[in-house]
Amino acid sequence: MYHSNSNENDNRRAAIIVARGIVQVVLVLFISFALILVVRRVNFSTLFSQERKESDLRSMSSPPNPDSFVKKISWLVPDIEDVSDPQILYGRELVIHTSKYFSPKGTLETFSNGMNCQNCHLEAGTKAFGNNYAMVASTYPKFRPRSGQIESIEKRVRDCFQRSLNGKAPADSSKEMQAIVSYIKWVGSEVTKEKKPDGTGIYDLPLLERAANPEKGKTIFAQKCVSCHGTNGEGVPNADKTEYTYPPLWGKNSFNTGAGLFRLSRLAGYVRMNMPYGPTFEAMQLTDEEAWDVAAFINIQSRPSMNIKNDWPDISKKPFDHPFGPYADEFSELQHKLGPFGPIKEVAKKK
Numbered sequence: 001m002y003h004s005n006s007n008e009n010d011n012r013r014a015a016i017i018v019a020r021g022i023v024q025v026v027l028v029l030f031i032s033f034a035l036i037l038v039v040r041r042v043n044f045s046t047l048f049s050q051e052r053k054e055s056d057l058r059s060m061s062s063p064p065n066p067d068s069f070v071k072k073i074s075w076l077v078p079d080i081e082d083v084s085d086p087q088i089l090y091g092r093e094l095v096i097h098t099s100k101y102f103s104p105k106g107t108l109e110t111f112s113n114g115m116n117c118q119n120c121h122l123e124a125g126t127k128a129f130g131n132n133y134a135m136v137a138s139t140y141p142k143f144r145p146r147s148g149q150i151e152s153i154e155k156r157v158r159d160c161f162q163r164s165l166n167g168k169a170p171a172d173s174s175k176e177m178q179a180i181v182s183y184i185k186w187v188g189s190e191v192t193k194e195k196k197p198d199g200t201g202i203y204d205l206p207l208l209e210r211a212a213n214p215e216k217g218k219t220i221f222a223q224k225c226v227s228c229h230g231t232n233g234e235g236v237p238n239a240d241k242t243e244y245t246y247p248p249l250w251g252k253n254s255f256n257t258g259a260g261l262f263r264l265s266r267l268a269g270y271v272r273m274n275m276p277y278g279p280t281f282e283a284m285q286l287t288d289e290e291a292w293d294v295a296a297f298i299n300i301q302s303r304p305s306m307n308i309k310n311d312w313p314d315i316s317k318k319p320f321d322h323p324f325g326p327y328a329d330e331f332s333e334l335q336h337k338l339g340p341f342g343p344i345k346e347v348a349k350k351k
């Protein structure tokens, strides 16, 4: 009895040890398997691809990977083929061929510099990162610190006529203004205020640590821009001079000093994503650095000036790259124009 009892105990003990061993092995296997899964997922798919995207966005030395931008576009433009409303179609025509109607050779008025809205709002304001109108319908009327007022879409369009087109604007009640507004509302008709799609407006370029360098920009301009925009940035009109084949970048027919593109970040972000001009993202050629430098070269050239003394009634709301004082900080006008912008943003954040 005694013997068999102790034998039984021994057997039981052995069985327990074996069972524990098995449990341990299974546990170790399970944990390592889980670990491998975690490591692989985080490291190789999620983290890696995010890192890659980040580095594409921030790349200073190599041209961008077009895929990462294409993936970021989540906004669907409605199909123009489905539109029969003549007001929307006329608005689109005016955005594409503004010059035919409003330039010195215009059929309706002669008060603009001859540029088309589309020169800056690419593909009639529908191109991702091409300064599109995606967010306009859902966000206007809105308060804008530049005017210190609640602005309607009409007011915003008038601004571009007076600044980017360095001219006058058609009356709010005119057929033309109403058509342009209808078209812009149609472009943004699938966009809601709550969910801002990627690729709207102008791309916010990562800041440089240094000031943008017009000297370097001059070289880039000569290599990559001059062939279309001309040695003196004067642009190239079409044969009957009714609009530009290649629009001017500075000089008397260009946008004035009150225009959005006269802010370096707007010009650099626009150029980075869209120039040298090409229909697809595959055509992108510039690095962030080149975009900042070529923008600096363009914006130190002469252009029409505008009286903007009523802009920015609250000077503390001026954006970091607003090129005219007075400022709420101690930085010079030159630094606000060309950078480095990091320190300016730092100070603004602390206020």
Ligand code: HEC
Residues within 6 Å of the ligand: 095, 098, 115, 116, 117, 118, 119, 120, 121, 131, 132, 133, 135, 136, 153, 156, 157, 160, 161, 164, 165, 180, 184, 201, 202, 255, 259, 260, 261, 266
């Ligand atoms: C020289 C370039 C240029 C031309 C030409 C131009 N614009 Fe603009 N437009 C801009 C810039 C730059 C902005 C500001 C974008 C920003 O700050 O992100 C802007 C902003 C706008 C906005 C507001 C967009 C928003 O999301 O708040 C509207 C609407 C607009 N433009 C309409 C027009 C119309 C209509 C025309 C033609 C009559 C026109 N623009 C011509 C450069 C231009």
Ligand code: HEC
Residues within 6 Å of the ligand: 116, 118, 119, 120, 122, 123, 220, 221, 224, 225, 226, 227, 228, 229, 245, 246, 247, 248, 249, 255, 261, 267, 270, 271, 275, 276, 277, 286, 294, 295
């Ligand atoms: C292949 C010809 C071509 C080249 C090269 C080119 N552009 Fe353009 N650019 C255009 C065209 C065309 C437009 C107007 C697009 C439209 O109306 O649809 C334009 C528009 C612009 C605009 C907005 C309108 C204006 O006149 O202010 C800017 C700014 C600009 N280009 C800057 C540049 C810069 C900087 C470079 C060099 C890095 C460059 N472009 C190279 C063809 C070109």
